[in-house]
Amino acid sequence: MMNFQKLPPIDPTKLLMxxxxxxxxxxxxTYLRDYPQGPFGEIESIMLRFPEKRVFDQEEELQKYQAGESKFDQHESVDYPAYALLTEARPLVMGLMAYVGGERLGRVMVNKIKPGGKIYPHEDTPAHTAYYTRFHIVLQAGAGCFIRAGDEQLEMRSGEVFWFNNKLNHEVVNNSNMDRISMVIDIKVSK
Incomplete structure (x- = not known):
């Protein structure tokens, strides 16, 4: 497989509980679920770290932000209140960061997809994928839950940790009989 790389598994039980x-x-x-035309309409999310949400008055301001030419750092994520409450997440995140030689921690969120649900096909923005590397820690998944990146797919299993190429068109489909719960972690690593 070229679009996925499994890392050593972890025990997600404490965080899941x-x-x-x-x-x-x-x-x-509900930012991701409510985002207009976004691929996340069928999920629920817990934001642990995420960029501050910004509203731009003019299209020109948004374009400068997306190009990295504004006074705001689009790659800066801040801790959200849930990260302080879910203390069991921090050792998993920091352990992964140490394992991959992370230089900067970006977004960290927990996404839940109900049985029969999906994250629709999409590509992450080039500016984001050029800066950060995307990892997943699968907290809960049943047989039949798949992530696809490009022309490859991986069945997600509880406790698995993996990198995937989010520069490619990707999606998640939950054909299992339980909620799929996964922690998504963006880490800047040396390339």
Missing amino acids: KIKQNPELWKED
Whole structure:
């Protein structure tokens, strides 16, 4: 496989238990689900780290931001309140960062896809994929939950950790009988 690389697995039980004990976290931030024309309409997310959300008055300001020419750093993510509550996430994130020789931590979010749901095919922005490398820690997945990147697909299994090439068109389909819950982590690594 060229578009995926598995890393050593982890035990997600403590974090998964803490998430299940705090179900209100799934409703606190609907940014991805509500994003117009976005691929995430069928998911729920818990934002642990994410860029500050910005509203631009003019298209020109947005274009400068996307090109990295504004006063705002589009790659800067900040801790959200859920990251302080879900203390079990931090050792998993920092352990992965140490394992891959991370230089900067970007977005960290937990996404849930119900049985029969999906994240629709999309490509991440070139500026983001050139800067950050995307990893997944699968917290919960049943047989029949797949991620596709380009022309390859990987069945997701609980406890698996992997890199995938998010520069390519990709999607996630949950054909299992349980929620698929995965932590998505962006890390700047030496290339």
